[in-house]
Amino acid sequence: MSSPLFTDLYQLTMMQGYWKHGLHTQEAVFDLYFRKLPYRGGFAVWAGLGPALEMLETLHFGDADLSYLDTLGLFQPAFLDALRGWKFSARVTAFPEGSAVFPHEPLLTVRGPLWEAQLVETALLNTLNFQTLVATKAARCVLAAEASPHGGQVIEFGARRAQGPDGALSAARAAFVGGAVGTSDVEAARRFGLPAVGTHAHAWVESFPDELTAFRAYAELYPDSTTLLLDTVDTLRSGLPNALTVARELRERGHELRGVRLDSGDLAYLSCRIRSAFDEADFRDVKIVASNDLSESVIASVIAEGGRVDTYGVGTQLVTAGGEGGGALGGVFKLASLGGVPRMKLTGEPGKSSLPGEKRVWRGTDDEGLYALDALTLGDVPRAGDRVSDPTNPLRFSRLSEGLTWHEAHALVMEGGKRTVPGEALPTVQLRARAELARLPAGTRRPLNPHLYRVGLGDDVAALREQVAEGLRAHTKA
């Protein structure tokens, strides 16, 4: 989707206004950030940067776009002419895709002409909000699955329940970033180079005279990659014995049944029964796949009860980012500076005020190599003894301890509207996400009531915010 019209109408009406007042080429700095972690969790996995940068690089107004805008009766011909030459020429810094990220810190910063940044707000937020949300959900599911003493993995099964076709595609990509090992969505697999995975459906069994005949037919066709769905008739009394029969027949022919899938019933109980049955018959490598409205909490409860699921096919809850605090990431894109002058939105709700000025984002690592906290400053690297305060509560502050190593969290990813680095392969991004989660304080990975990773404002940022807010209040009535 790189239509320049994939934006909110007000971006275009404001752009005309900036253009009219000669403000459109003023250098603006916008920060993209969110205020609240999804799922009541302790971290988010930053995803969608690759597609977002690709969109920025290719965006332009074609004749059809301009003709349509002309029909709205809002735009002057000279402005539409000016749009003909519009392109994205700004500088962009951002966390590398796959990073662990936290509330109130800039995740991506655009510095460039005001009307460029304004246009791309909607599409940037759309892409980055959703992919970050789904990558985070995937990571939570993968952490839950890997907590099993027997190991466990997650595959993405959600195309039919996703929010639109692209909801499915974006979700498959983001799920992979968050650690899913494959997708059932063939188009997503093609487009992003992901492993395509699948079993068979109930309709397959119903299309044959009986379940055993259906199982045999599938195994004959896919002797090395068959996963049989057990619950079309009755999981333990029909699906399981028939699958055992087919496993034996396959072995006689020199093949091995790959797995079986459970799609209803008590997954903890059934997976144990099925594991025992296959183990007793010496089919220890047959994998048990489970599906049926799974989520990180269902996965955790299956494992807590000793369930023996090897692969969780997570669909609806993953691709729609379900669960408390899910559904949407409330990322925003806020003006921090214009023409070198710091800007902010004040509002009556403390948590909704923005942070003025062009900030640098620092990540502090302790002597064990774990991330300790992030700090925002207007320039300098943080030092031991510096004061940092809570972004939403200036009364809460602390001093930075000794022994922290600081690195700048943002990388330069675009200069003059062109990517400074080639697009990253998704397995690289997936590996980064995995490494990042391993470097978080353990309590931060807890699914509920986690340890809250700290993001602190350096005194220079806090002082600037106070000063800009004062200036704004000076204009209000008593």
Place this chain on the structure above:
Amino acid sequence: MSSPLFTDLYQLTMMQGYWKHGLHTQEAVFDLYFRKLPYRGGFAVWAGLGPALEMLETLHFGDADLSYLDTLGLFQPAFLDALRGWKFSARVTAFPEGSAVFPHEPLLTVRGPLWEAQLVETALLNTLNFQTLVATKAARCVLAAEASPHGGQVIEFGARRAQGPDGALSAARAAFVGGAVGTSDVEAARRFGLPAVGTHAHAWVESFPDELTAFRAYAELYPDSTTLLLDTVDTLRSGLPNALTVARELRERGHELRGVRLDSGDLAYLSCRIRSAFDEADFRDVKIVASNDLSESVIASVIAEGGRVDTYGVGTQLVTAGGEGGGALGGVFKLASLGGVPRMKLTGEPGKSSLPGEKRVWRGTDDEGLYALDALTLGDVPRAGDRVSDPTNPLRFSRLSEGLTWHEAHALVMEGGKRTVPGEALPTVQLRARAELARLPAGTRRPLNPHLYRVGLGDDVAALREQVAEGLRAHTKA
């Protein structure tokens, strides 16, 4: 999205199996239905039919699709050759788009070659699940807004929080079906011919020396269509007095301020204060727009407290189908008959068994013109005295009363893979949805704990289900 690869991998592996066994051209009947109403509500608004049929009509396998499938190592060359000639040639009946629909009744029925129906399952479910979910949410918001003694309307503001770019587009379309009067998403407005609507952002105000200057600049540029955002600095102490000043200046020049927007704070309280201020200054036509994470329940509470909002800009909650029981509609697509023989999935969970046989869907209307209940039969129109039973509980049944008029709910929409009727204009669909909701029993429209509209199985359907289930059980082990 009309890629034939926008499907689950197992559809393609099953298709190869059907083809291998000569089953692929057997006549199959598949029903699309859901089991549970979203949002704990009493109705759903059926949406997405137009795009779904368009997808079916154009679907085919191109060279690039087949080359990709070849790389998966699962498909035989002769099968891939056969796919080259694949097209959708089936017959489709469905509820007209915009109809009020209920759990367990077929919403769309495909009758045609098995491998055609199997391929399209994923894309059909994706489109129809999501659009039905969002149209239903929109209808709930519109019902809430219209309950105000002063009237109220809903616009869709969600592009930045939607689940992917197409999540935004599909949501804008579906929100319109459910009664939203416009969208902020310009691409959606273009593609679907919807009214594009918008105000301005905080960044506009921050780009000028002060709020009044910013308001004046916007009003000068859009003298007849300006809606001013009041909360960049302070809603009542800065935004409101500045907006009043601009309203007066506009009137002096022969124009009228269109509206103001609230985006934070106590919407009920603030809208009353603002309404009074504009009314006292004789600006009775200035509309109050509210945004900030609205939902049907927030709208209802604003109205219950006497709030004076005219237009609700609903974003996140609408386009992501937020709230309890939202996020995804669990629609399924189940084989009901193959080669003339009824089929069903049994499973251990009673609510998850499917209904075998090719069914007809009847809607009964009472003598006041209100919908009374729906009934499924294998053929005949229901008659007074006929018994109908609950689809999930055979022990619950009742007899159809006198005085009901029955009409067949499905229309023929495709024959031989071609639409039998031209695509409908969206305003027509929106009007149908509105008329349908007006014909529901009032309690059905209640947002929570609604009256549950009944869908009953005729005795012929119930008996067939029992008979097919018996046949399946005969194959299970004791």
